[in-house]
Amino acid sequence: MNRSAKYLLSALVLTTIGAYSLAWAHEDGVLKVTTVAKSTKAWDGEPLPAYPTGQPEITILRIVIPAGEKTPLHTHSVINAGVLLSGELVVHAEGGLTKTLKPGDPLIELVNKPHWGQNDGKVDAVILVFYAGVEGQTFTHIVDEHENHDAPAEK
Incomplete structure (x- = not known):
């Protein structure tokens, strides 16, 4: 042979x-x-944008939103998705659009659209979020509600 x-x-x-x-x-x-989420659209039903060019960088954050608290109004400049690990979370977008998450629920986040998350529950909401950006890029921006413009937030 x-x-x-x-x-x-x-x-x-x-x-x-x-x-x-x-x-x-x-x-x-x-x-x-098990496929937890697979989509070409964000949670509001709109198509996801193209990935940015440059050296790809994946960031995974574990975010804790305390009971009774909410995140600031913010935008993301890159595609990101998460899974709620514990607690409950309601995400809000302009026009009164909301989505309620229970433990194990996935979320394909909005890109370049102001939104916030609110924990009306009695326990902390813990979400694991994966960001698909490029090296050195800031991917979350706090929206100044009074001036209606983005200010960089910490990564």
């Missing part, structure tokens, strides 16, 4: 073993994959 045939046979064997291992692991309950 020539060298190319040996490599092909080895790759086929490894692929087959890997496929059986994955199936075996899944059948035993070791591996389970």
Whole structure:
């Protein structure tokens, strides 16, 4: 058997073993994959913008909104999505649009649109958020409600 045939046979064997291992692991309950969110649109139903150009940088933040508190009015300049880990959260956008989140609910955030989150519950709301930006970019901006312009917020 020539060298190319040996490599092909080895790759086929490894692929087959890997496929059986994955199936075996899944059948035993070791591996389970669930799509939590997949969309081309933000939570308001509008299409997501194109990704920015530059060196991609992913940021993951764990955000705690205390019971009875709300976030400032803000915008995001990049695509981001999160999953509410605990508590309850209502997100608000212009025009009275709202979305209520319970633990485990996903949220594909608004981009370049003012919004805020409000925790009317009795426990802290904890959300894990993934931001798809570019290196060095500030991705959240606090909106000055009096002057109606963006001021950079901390990353």
